[in-house]
Amino acid sequence: METLFTTTGITILVVILLALFVLVYYIPIGLWVTAYFSGVRLHIVRDLLGMRLRKVPPAVVVKSLITAHKAGIDVDVAQLEAHYLAGGHVQKVVRALISADKANIGLPFERAAAIDLAGRDVLEAVQVSVNPKVIETPPVSAVAKDGIQVRAIARVTVRANIERLVGGAGEETIIARVGEGIVSTIGSSETHKDVLENPDRISKVVLTKGLDAGTAFEILSIDIADVDVGENIGAKLQIDQAEADLKIARAKAEERRAAAVALEQEMKARVQEMKAKLVESEATVPLAIAEAFRQGNLGVMDYYHYRNLQADTRMRESISGEGETSPEA
Numbered sequence: 131m132e133t134l135f136t137t138t139g140i141t142i143l144v145v146i147l148l149a150l151f152v153l154v155y156y157i158p159i160g161l162w163v164t165a166y167f168s169g170v171r172l173h174i175v176r177d178l179l180g181m182r183l184r185k186v187p188p189a190v191v192v193k194s195l196i197t198a199h200k201a202g203i204d205v206d207v208a209q210l211e212a213h214y215l216a217g218g219h220v221q222k223v224v225r226a227l228i229s230a231d232k233a234n235i236g237l238p239f240e241r242a243a244a245i246d247l248a249g250r251d252v253l254e255a256v257q258v259s260v261n262p263k264v265i266e267t268p269p270v271s272a273v274a275k276d277g278i279q280v281r282a283i284a285r286v287t288v289r290a291n292i293e294r295l296v297g298g299a300g301e302e303t304i305i306a307r308v309g310e311g312i313v314s315t316i317g318s319s320e321t322h323k324d325v326l327e328n329p330d331r332i333s334k335v336v337l338t339k340g341l342d343a344g345t346a347f348e349i350l351s352i353d354i355a356d357v358d359v360g361e362n363i364g365a366k367l368q369i370d371q372a373e374a375d376l377k378i379a380r381a382k383a384e385e386r387r388a389a390a391v392a393l394e395q396e397m398k399a400r401v402q403e404m405k406a407k408l409v410e411s412e413a414t415v416p417l418a419i420a421e422a423f424r425q426g427n428l429g430v431m432d433y434y435h436y437r438n439l440q441a442d443t444r445m446r447e448s449i450s451g452e453g454e455t456s457p458e459a
Contacts, residue, residue: 157182161192168196177207186211194224201228205239218246226252230292233260237292245295250346258290262350265301269358270309272316277364280316280325282332283356284308288347298346308352311336322359329354 157179165172172178172192181188191210198205203224214220223242230237235256245252265286273279286308291298315335319325325332333352342349419433 158188158192161188165192165196168199170196170199172207181211184211184215186214190214190220194220197221198224198227201231203227203231203239209239209243213243213246216243216247218243222246222251222253226256229253229256229260235259235292241292241296245292248296250295252295255290255292255295255346258288258347259292262287262289264288265304266355267305267308267312269356270312271360272313273363274316274319274322274325276321277362277367278322279360279363280322281356281358281360282312282316282325282329282354284312284333284336285353285355287350287353288342289350291342291346291348294344295346299344300346303345304341304347304349307339307341308336311339311341326357326359329357 157174159174162172162174162178170192178188178192181191191207191214194210195205195207205224205227210220210224213223223239223246226242226246227237227239230242233256237256242252245255265288267284267286269281269283271279271281286304288301288304312332315332316322316325332354336352337349419436423433
């Protein structure tokens with residue numbers, strides 16, 4: 131009997147301990163006490179137990195609520211819980227609200243939550259709004275009208291614009307626009323010396339273009355940190371053009387030479403063809419003379435005059451050099 135009572139007592143004790151553990155886990159009494167003495171009133175069942183059932187960590191929401199309450203920021207449990215369920219960073223939003231309030235920057239909870247859910251660091255945005263940020267552009271190269279390349283590096287001081295953080299462009303857009311302004315300013319300069327003598331002309335021209343339109347930042351100043359002279363692009367282009375023209379001229383000359391060689395070969399072929407026809411024609415002369423003798427159309431004296439004419443012709447060709455033949459002949 132005593133053993134039975136002992137076993138029953140142990141079982142009851144275990145059940146009680148399990149019940150207390152479950153109760154303490156689902157209803158964090160410690161957080162409720164901390165919130166109560168911090169001036170934050172929470173309903174044990176509706177708020178704390180409801181957070182557990184909705185898979186919201188009570189510690190994150192309650193500690194953020196206490197922090198906001200102590201800083202004088204008016205937020206409630208439902209807002210923080212909804213922001214957490216939406217995938218936001220509750221603690222970062224509360225810290226951003228406190229920083230904005232201390233800096234006299236109007237930032238309601240709804241806007242801060244929207245900025246956070248948009249993927250931007252709302253706390254960093256508030257800090258940049260209070261303490262402007264310096265963005266340094268990479269070296270930007272451009273060519274002045276005299277053909278000399280100039281490289282410039284600019285430092286852009288920006289301040290976050292809370293109103294345009296949602297939907298506004300980021301730092302990459304600022305850098306790209308400033309680089310475009312540097313290129314256009316250097317390119318419109320008559321000589322590279324004008325840029326070296328007045329580097330502030332670049333910043334003045336770039337500032338007048340309103341490069342921060344549609345971005346999440348407000349440009350406060352643009353300072354040229356470094357200006358260097360690069361290559362003589364104009365001379366290099368002229369050299370490249372001259373080399374290209376030379377190659378074209380050589381190609382055209384080669385084309386003309388090939389055409390001349392082809393024409394020469396064609397003329398030689400025609401001469402050979404004419405010589406072959408001449409030889410063929412000469413071969414028919416003796417036959418024609420024989421036929422003329424048979425028919426009585428050619429006499430002995432006529433033939434004698436014909437031979438004298440041939441001899442005279444060969445003599446003239448020998449004297450003029452036209453009658454020389456090649457060794458192959």
